[in-house]
Amino acid sequence: MRVVKSGLAAGMMAGAAMLAHQAFAQAVPAPAGAAPAVRPAPPPPIYGWVPKKNPVQAYVAPNKPWWKLADVLALHKGQASWSQPIVRNKDLMADWHQLAPGAKKPEVLYADNRVAMIVWSGQVRVSIKGQEPFVASKGFEINVPLRLPFTMETVGSAPALWLEVHEAGDIPIYPDTGTSTRPADIKGVTYTRSILSGGDGVYDGANKPYLDYYKDVVGANGRAGAFIASDHMFVNNIRGKGTPTPPPTNLGHFHTNYSEFWFVMEGNVDYQIQGVPVFTASAGDVVTAEVGRWHRASFGGPVGQMATRVAINPFPRGLHNYTPESNGRQ
Template sequence: MRITSLWAASCTAALVSALALQAAAAQTPPTQGPRPAPPPPFNAWTPKKTPYTPWRAPNRPWWKLSDVKALHKGKAAWTQPVIRNKDLVADWHQLAPGSRTTTLAYSDNRTAIIVWEGEMRVTMAGQEPFTARKGFEINVPYRVPFTLEATGAAPALYFQINAASDMPLYPADAAAPPKVAGWAYEKRIVTGGPGGFDERHKPFVDYYAAHVEGGARPGAFIADQHLFVNNIRGRATPTPPASNLGHFHVGYDEFWFVMEGNVTLQVEGAPVFTAAAGDVISAPQGHWHRASFGGPEGQWGTRVAVNPYPAGGHAYSEESGGRQ
């Protein structure tokens, strides 16, 4: 059988048409009903990481956006690795004006993108192309090919999150993929079809228009297998005392993208610090951490919490009663 395209092998025309029909409705921000009451906590012997695990490069407690830009000063296009753990990877990317990414898809998990500077035209199979600018959060389902193009006179700067296990798929009629050590790309039939959208998962949300200016209640933008991207918004308050340890996670690292205002992080193994919009902060698996909104009292702030488990467990001290 002649394989004309990787996507023809994995998607039927009917499925692509169905995805296209969803495009118009999918351009609106996600709506959410009342939040269900959380289940009651329980006591358990819980494994706590000890001694402290240092952040292994490129991971850091605090990646300042200013430091990232300084590393690539004078370059029109670049990539900066920021997060590497057993579950997720995340990088800053900058596209030169007029340039575009190679069309590709990721095999088994969604891709999350936060646009921070410039404008990008996003082309995603089954959806109408759209232009994304600062504050747009983009959701690309698994096995859906997409392309990003920097439009306008300025470079496009964006932050991309993928599952650590995922590797890109390339159209079979495209040029030979880049070489990857330990792997050899071969033309094969891929089953399973593309992922899609639903009432919770939309192709994008313009966070500033919907939540900062529009006043819509934020929440999870992606809550799927291996990827949880959760918008948390609140007003700045005095930093809690150091005795408030927060919580830790038994099975995974967590990181946050500061979307708005300031976020103060107390994390085991590092001094307390306050990050600004555009910064990325992180806490390793098994480390106490407590994130709060910093800056002038009353100022709004948003942190985008990212981890691999929508229903991930939180371990608190007995004194806290299960509250941070």
């Protein structure tokens, strides 16, 4: 979630709602020439006794505080196509995927949840039911609603690499085209031919098929903001200029019921996570703060250089808990 000066006091549900409101507002650009929106003043702090894990939540593989992209690539050196689990928690899971030139993923859909992706290298043609196929390259963020079949196909001479995020435990459904064969069963699952009900998922004003982040935000010097803000998934771009790292006494905040992770899209981001030495993550890295751990993110140096972290968690209105001494500010 966002670790910024506009945060509010511990236990404050109204403050969380304000953060979500701001994220939604950032996701919809103002018309050209329009006067800047005036943000309402935050409500006064409300204090509460909040349950915090003690001892703190342990990191269990594949989870770890800092997955460096270089380390992931080293694990799969010489492989053309591969996948690497990065995040597993009770709400979400995330994996790196690389697809060899000319290779294509089978068409799949997911029953009740969205899929989010961030493309990092190469080019991949994305075909989603009801949408014109598009080619995604570095910096594209992709949003596939529930029950929309989609495929991924590498184009060009280089492999395509992307981070893919699902709801925890989601298993793909393979459309039956009449000529397709029954998928192989996996542990604990028997694939059964069925009629699918419930209708297709849809795009709306707050959820678009894709965002070309480097063109539409970095190239245009635009405002970052929420890319996906829906039930069970929040993908929020947070961009700013490099600043001096705050002192260790600034703990940031913690979340009561969920873990949070970030993809570093641009520049450097400094992290302080409870029980972990302070570190600076670079573009392409993935960072996780387990549930209940104090954590703080700040835009890394050099001072003035822009940086972006993409915060990913299950709740657009997730609760932030701050120390009373902070007055709800980082």
